[in-house]
Amino acid sequence: MTEDQPAIQSLRSHGKRLTLTLQTFGLALHVTVIASQWGHWSSVAILVSLWLAAAVGNVLIAEFVTLRRGHDRGENLRAAYNIVIHAAIGVVCDWSFASWLFVPFLAGMIGSPEGGQSWPRVVALLVALGGIALVTGARWSDAAICIGISMYLHVVIDAYLDFARKLLRERARMFQDLKAAQQGALAQEKLASVGQLAAGIAHEINNPMCFITANTEALLDDLRDEPALSPRLAEYRDGILADTLDGILRVNSIVGDLRRFARGEPEQPVEFDLSAEVLASVRMARTQVASNQELHTELAATSRIVGMPRQISQAVLNLIVNALHALDPRGGHVWVTMVERDDAVVLAVKDDGAGMSSDTQKQLFQPFFTSKPVGKGLGLGLAVVYGIVQAHHGRIDVDSAPGHGTCFTITLPRLRGHAGAAQPEPARAADRLAS
Amino acid sequence: MVTMRILLVDDEAAVLRAMDRLFRRRGHQVRTSPSAEDAVALLDSFVPEVVVSDFKMKGMNGVELLRLVAARLPGARRVLLSGFAEVEGSIDAQFLAKPYGADDLLRMCEGVGPGR
Numbered sequence: 001m002t003e004d005q006p007a008i009q010s011l012r013s014h015g016k017r018l019t020l021t022l023q024t025f026g027l028a029l030h031v032t033v034i035a036s037q038w039g040h041w042s043s044v045a046i047l048v049s050l051w052l053a054a055a056v057g058n059v060l061i062a063e064f065v066t067l068r069r070g071h072d073r074g075e076n077l078r079a080a081y082n083i084v085i086h087a088a089i090g091v092v093c094d095w096s097f098a099s100w101l102f103v104p105f106l107a108g109m110i111g112s113p114e115g116g117q118s119w120p121r122v123v124a125l126l127v128a129l130g131g132i133a134l135v136t137g138a139r140w141s142d143a144a145i146c147i148g149i150s151m152y153l154h155v156v157i158d159a160y161l162d163f164a165r166k167l168l169r170e171r172a173r174m175f176q177d178l179k180a181a182q183q184g185a186l187a188q189e190k191l192a193s194v195g196q197l198a199a200g201i202a203h204e205i206n207n208p209m210c211f212i213t214a215n216t217e218a219l220l221d222d223l224r225d226e227p228a229l230s231p232r233l234a235e236y237r238d239g240i241l242a243d244t245l246d247g248i249l250r251v252n253s254i255v256g257d258l259r260r261f262a263r264g265e266p267e268q269p270v271e272f273d274l275s276a277e278v279l280a281s282v283r284m285a286r287t288q289v290a291s292n293q294e295l296h297t298e299l300a301a302t303s304r305i306v307g308m309p310r311q312i313s314q315a316v317l318n319l320i321v322n323a324l325h326a327l328d329p330r331g332g333h334v335w336v337t338m339v340e341r342d343d344a345v346v347l348a349v350k351d352d353g354a355g356m357s358s359d360t361q362k363q364l365f366q367p368f369f370t371s372k373p374v375g376k377g378l379g380l381g382l383a384v385v386y387g388i389v390q391a392h393h394g395r396i397d398v399d400s401a402p403g404h405g406t407c408f409t410i411t412l413p414r415l416r417g418h419a420g421a422a423q424p425e426p427a428r429a430a431d432r433l434a435s
Numbered sequence: 436m437v438t439m440r441i442l443l444v445d446d447e448a449a450v451l452r453a454m455d456r457l458f459r460r461r462g463h464q465v466r467t468s469p470s471a472e473d474a475v476a477l478l479d480s481f482v483p484e485v486v487v488s489d490f491k492m493k494g495m496n497g498v499e500l501l502r503l504v505a506a507r508l509p510g511a512r513r514v515l516l517s518g519f520a521e522v523e524g525s526i527d528a529q530f531l532a533k534p535y536g537a538d539d540l541l542r543m544c545e546g547v548g549p550g551r
Contacts, residue, residue, distance in 0.1 A: 203491075206533040207447050210516075213534055214453035252534050259532075 029101050033089070036098035046092050054085045075110065079125045082106055087132040095138035100146035103129065107150035108157045122154045190366075198367055198383075202258040209255065213248050216241060257380040258367065271415060272309040274345060275299045275338060281316035282336055288324055292331030295320070299338040303345040304415045307392045315388040318381045319349040319408050326353030326406060345414045350407040356400040364398060436462065441544060442483035443467045444474045444500060445516070446492045454487065457537055458544070471495035475503060483511055485544045490517035501528045514543050 030051065037043045058078060066074025086102055093099035103126070110122050126147045133143050223229065223237040282297050289295050316336070323334040335350045356364075356371070363369045365386040370379030385408075389396045392412055400406035441463050443454045451467045458465045466481050468474035472494055474486075486504050488497040501513045505527060513528035516535065529543050 207450065209534040211447070211449040211453035214457060214537055217537055218453070218456060255534065 026105065029105060032101060033093065033098045036096050037093060043092050047089060050085055050088055050092070054082065057081050057085070075121065079110060079121055083125055083129050083132070086129060087136070090129075090133055090138060091136050095133055095136070095142065097142055100142055103146050104150040104153045107154040110154065118158055119155070122151065126150055194367060198258040202255045205251070205255050209248065209252055213245075213252065216245055216248060220245065254380065257384050269306055269308055271304055271306050274303050274305050274312065274347070274412070275301065277309045277313045278316050278336065278338060278347065281313045281320060284313075284317055285320040285324070288321060290324075290331075293324060293327055294331075294333045295324075296333060296335045297337075298335065301338045301340040301345055303338075303340055305345065305392070305412055306415055307412070308388075311388045311391070315385040315410070316347070316349065318385050319410075322381060323349055323351035323353065323406065323408075326351050326355075328353060340414065341411075343414050344411050347410040347412070348407055350405065352405040355402045355404045355406055356398075357402055361398055361400060365396075436545070438462045438464060439484045439545070440464045440482065441466070441485045441487065442474060442477065442481065444469075444471060444486065444488040444492075444497070446470060446489065450489070454540070457540070461541070461545075471497065471500035474500060478504070478507060482508065485512045485514065487514045487516065487540070487544060490515055512544065512546070514540075 033047065034044055037047065058081070061074055061078050061081065065077050086106065089102065090099045107122050107126065110118055110125065130143045130147050134140060220237065220241040223233060223241070226233075226237075229237060278299060279297070282295065286295060320334060320336060327334070332352050335348070337348045337350070339346050360371055365382050366379075367383040368379040369383075386396060389410055389412075394410055394412040397409045397411075398406065399409070441458050443451055443458070443465060444467075445451050445454070446469055448469065451469070455465050455467050466477060466483070468477055471488065471492055474488070475495075486501065486508075488500050490497040497515050497517065501515060504511055504513055515528045515530050516533055517530070531539060531543055
């Protein structure tokens with residue numbers, strides 16, 4: 001953004017110079033016309049009054065018509081008003097050549113209507129002015145020359161303005177595209193580095209957890225086999241070690257989630273029926289659907305894809321359970337839909353629940369980000385979904401607004417043909433991470 | 436239950452001890468090795484029916500070790516342990532993700548459920 005500051009400043013000073021040039025040119029025109037009437041003081045007085053009327057009238061039209069009743073109406077009125085003023089100037093100056101000088105100036109300043117062209121308005125103005133001039137005693141050659149030059153100037157100026165506007169619009173669009181792409185790339189990069197960190201942590205915790213789990217299980221088994229335990233050791237057998245194992249299993253499950261987020265889930269890619277896996281997830285989710293909630297399924301596609309069916313099933317289940325949690329306590333709906341689109345299959349999980357702010361949406365896929373109350377979720381669910389979708393070379397998008405529900409869309413590459421179909425290479429996280 | 440000769444390879448001594456105890460108590464004949472190189476040397480004096488190896492170790496890694504075992508003892512059952520899944524597709528061995536459950540490890544090595 002900072003690189004743009006000098007460019008904007010330079011544009012501003014350009015604009016100031018242009019305004020100054022136009023004002024100087026306008027002043028010179030006024031002086032020329034006054035000079036042509038020098039000595040005819042009543043004419044000079046009328047001219048000055050007409051110019052004042054023109055200035056005040058144009059300001060009033062801009063203020064009360066253009067701003068309040070639309071650009072088109074304002075411009076039409078302004079054109080008509082300026083014809084009357086200029087016709088009056090022509091009559092006062094007896095249509096001397098100097099009195100025609102304002103006409104090209106005026107024609108150059110007439111703007112285009114929205115989405116249309118300005119030349120019909122300019123032609124109308126010039127024809128009307130020419131008509132009045134000829135009727136009130138102007139020489140037809142003066143009228144023809146001035147109107148011709150005015151038309152030419154108008155066409156040239158209008159073409160340049162149009163070109164400049166298109167250029168600016170195009171530049172603004174390119175800038176927006178670039179900004180969006182940059183933000184997307186930054187978010188991806190951030191998630192990828194978080195993924196590597198998560199995988200590293202998961203691996204380091206894994207090793208000790210192996211023997212901690214095995215040893216605690218063995219100890220509990222041995223204590224159970226012991227016929228006569230002291231009351232102290234019996235307490236370990238009957239509660240403490242079970243609690244310890246429960247805690248260990250929880251840690252193991254978090255480590256497992258972190259690994260799935262980092263695309264390390266141990267599952268061989270196979271070709272499978274995506275709709276069957278989605279239906280399996282829906283069946284599992286049904287156990288969590290409350291009586292005032294409805295879960296609708298509409299699978300219009302029966303695509304086969306190559307990937308890890310258990311992971312896909314888990315991703316869809318996570319999304320459905322999240323959607324159910326987002327519903328209003330008084331009830332709501334969740335829709336699971338699947339459609340084919342060219343070489344992709346698009347899976348959507350939509351709810352009419354609370355929706356999310358744009359801030360929440362930005363952090364959605366980061367591990368340990370959660371909007372749920374403490375103890376209700378670790379914030380790994382969507383991070384895992386993200387990891388799974390990435391491992392399948394797919395993409396996940398979210399569309400949501402507070403109070404308007406949320407729609408998650410997963411787009412996965414579809415298997416086309418049979419032999420030699422594109423197989424997603426197994427994620428190579430091990431190559432990246434095993435140092 | 437049939438007793439088997441099992442070779443366990445892991446550079447983490449505590450993991451080795453835990454696995455050693457698990458298999459020993461089930462009556463198997465167990466040898467342990469802290470590195471792939473030591474395990475290869477051990478193959479001269481001990482012919483295992485099952486080799487369980489960690490993936491990431493200093494020196495030769497688990498995949499390389501199990502490939503070597505497959506060449507020397509084609510009948511031996513091979514199990515690779517790893518926190519990383521991606522090695523799974525690249526070798527001809529059974530794969531078990533860490534942290535593994537004792538039941539899964541026994542099932543893979545003994546070929547039947549432990550019946551607990």
